[in-house]
Amino acid sequence: MAITNNDIAAIFNRVADLLELSGGNEFRVRAYRGAAMSVASFSQSLADIIISGQEIPKLAGIGKDLEGKIGEIVKTGKLAQLKELESQVPTELIELTHLPGLGAKRVRLIYDKLGVKTIDALEKAARSEKIRAIRGLGEKTEKNILAEIEKRKGLQQNVRLIDAIKAAAPLVEYLKAVNGVTQVTVAGSYRRRKETVRDVDILVTCSKAKTVMDAFAAYPLVKQILAKGLKKTTVVLASGLQVDVRAVSESSYGAALVYFTGSKEHNVAIRKIGVRKKIKLNEYGVFRGKRRIAGKTEEDVYATVDLPWIEPELREDRGEIDAATSGNLPSIIELSDIQGDLHAHTTATDGRSTLEEMIEAAISRGYKYLAITEHTQHVTVAKGLEPKAMRKRLAEIEKAGQKYKEITILKGAEIDILGDGSLDLPEEILEELDIRVCAVHYKFNLTKEEQTSRILKAMENPWCQILAHATGRQINIRSGYEVDLPAIFRAAAQHGVALECNAQPARLDLNDLNLRAAKEAGAKFVISTDSHHTSELEFMQYGVWQARRGWLEKRDVLNSQSLKVLLSSLRKAPQAALSHK
DNA sequence: GCCGTTTTCGGCCCGACTGTTTTCAGTCG
Numbered sequence: 001m002a003i004t005n006n007d008i009a010a011i012f013n014r015v016a017d018l019l020e021l022s023g024g025n026e027f028r029v030r031a032y033r034g035a036a037m038s039v040a041s042f043s044q045s046l047a048d049i050i051i052s053g054q055e056i057p058k059l060a061g062i063g064k065d066l067e068g069k070i071g072e073i074v075k076t077g078k079l080a081q082l083k084e085l086e087s088q089v090p091t092e093l094i095e096l097t098h099l100p101g102l103g104a105k106r107v108r109l110i111y112d113k114l115g116v117k118t119i120d121a122l123e124k125a126a127r128s129e130k131i132r133a134i135r136g137l138g139e140k141t142e143k144n145i146l147a148e149i150e151k152r153k154g155l156q157q158n159v160r161l162i163d164a165i166k167a168a169a170p171l172v173e174y175l176k177a178v179n180g181v182t183q184v185t186v187a188g189s190y191r192r193r194k195e196t197v198r199d200v201d202i203l204v205t206c207s208k209a210k211t212v213m214d215a216f217a218a219y220p221l222v223k224q225i226l227a228k229g230l231k232k233t234t235v236v237l238a239s240g241l242q243v244d245v246r247a248v249s250e251s252s253y254g255a256a257l258v259y260f261t262g263s264k265e266h267n268v269a270i271r272k273i274g275v276r277k278k279i280k281l282n283e284y285g286v287f288r289g290k291r292r293i294a295g296k297t298e299e300d301v302y303a304t305v306d307l308p309w310i311e312p313e314l315r316e317d318r319g320e321i322d323a324a325t326s327g328n329l330p331s332i333i334e335l336s337d338i339q340g341d342l343h344a345h346t347t348a349t350d351g352r353s354t355l356e357e358m359i360e361a362a363i364s365r366g367y368k369y370l371a372i373t374e375h376t377q378h379v380t381v382a383k384g385l386e387p388k389a390m391r392k393r394l395a396e397i398e399k400a401g402q403k404y405k406e407i408t409i410l411k412g413a414e415i416d417i418l419g420d421g422s423l424d425l426p427e428e429i430l431e432e433l434d435i436r437v438c439a440v441h442y443k444f445n446l447t448k449e450e451q452t453s454r455i456l457k458a459m460e461n462p463w464c465q466i467l468a469h470a471t472g473r474q475i476n477i478r479s480g481y482e483v484d485l486p487a488i489f490r491a492a493a494q495h496g497v498a499l500e501c502n503a504q505p506a507r508l509d510l511n512d513l514n515l516r517a518a519k520e521a522g523a524k525f526v527i528s529t530d531s532h533h534t535s536e537l538e539f540m541q542y543g544v545w546q547a548r549r550g551w552l553e554k555r556d557v558l559n560s561q562s563l564k565v566l567l568s569s570l571r572k573a574p575q576a577a578l579s580h581k
Numbered sequence: 582g583c584c585g586t587t588t589t590c591g592g593c594c595c596g597a598c599t600g601t602t603t604t605c606a607g608t609c610g
Binding site: 028063101106139140188201227230231232259260264267272274276 | 582585586587592593596597598599600602606607608609610
């Protein structure tokens, strides 16, 4: 299997980890980490480019040396330099640096003094009070190490955005009620709408920061206070979610919001522009010498580095700064652009709302159209319909649809892609459908090659209009099946199969980078909720957020168009459908 | 190791908090 960009990035990150542990130059370490970021977020396969004999495009943070190393990795599958480092530094130490509070310097120090290489050995050393004996460390650090090891045992992973939103809402209300507070804004990866967040960062503007810090620390759901200062407090809530609150004055709001929204890489990039222009950006404002030249709004702050305001979802240092500089920022899609939903189930299969309830919920959202897409027979766990029952259901959908003037109800199906790549409905029923959504629901364990050729075969089928669940993942539950996504994206562009950006907050089958790569490959999209209840139609927002992170614009998303344009943009169903029967 | 409106060397984003030591290093975001 060819080397992926992620493989290259992983090697560079490992080099950075080991260089850092061996006490290497910190800027050199940073260069490897930056290169890893750059490679991982590049949308085309570097291996493909090199193997086909083309020039590697100029990537930020990659110079002659690292370009050569990318070539070495692609050609040999490994990097000699990494092997060398691995023979010099115990690789187990990398794991230790992942403990909060322990960085490369302390891990190295503990290793040099005590020979500690593993978490178990570290725990033993801490329990026998050997850590505190090391000069530079102490009793507190030793206790913190033990606490972190304990915490690891009940590992807290990143939480899904939807869960962070639910946890943050009451806390935001609580903080708004604190005396002197004027604004409460959730920033961080939450504001950038990442699919999962590590913690929740809340920015508060107020007259007296100390009052806010005290009130926050006293919030009833706080389980543990990790740090508490005059301007910044970090706690863990009873749910395990970490929350940071940062207080600034009203006049610093914009600068603080930019700083606190991140990403870190985006901030570093704009501060570097600042350095070139001899101005300093921090969370309090923008400064030329001692003089403060901006800070109240985000627009003001960006203007000082000659940039327009940038949508939070784009702030990942993945090309948005160049795009902003050259006036080429994408005009990313908005929730209000969405005109209908193209993937929904009802009580006829595994949904929990009736057909009429779903239609009325879609109307109340102002939709122009809604596709009802019941499962087909192979998906027995979801009570998938066998052809006869499907035909009956389609008649019911048509009849119900006629009762409503304000919306068009499309007869659809979520057609199972069978193990051999064929579709789980006979042609005479495929022909009756207005819209055909195809997806894999079983045999997740095929090899990457097998899974890819199975799905490609389905996409070559002229009836396949939309590919749903391109990865089958469930966030924090399962990673999805092995599949060659770039090949799927190319096929989508070639055959005119729209890719579904699944909006279920626990699914979001295609991630931000996938969406962007697919767009660059020339694919079109639909954003669909895959609703099983009227309340899930609201999940459209999560799909739109993910699409925005993938740089999708209105014109890329077919269900942001009128019904007429949507139907004419979907792949044409075969005319003489049954001719080769 | 990268990079250049201080351009082939000498910089490399910036500040808060903790714990340690007593002025600062380490870690984090």
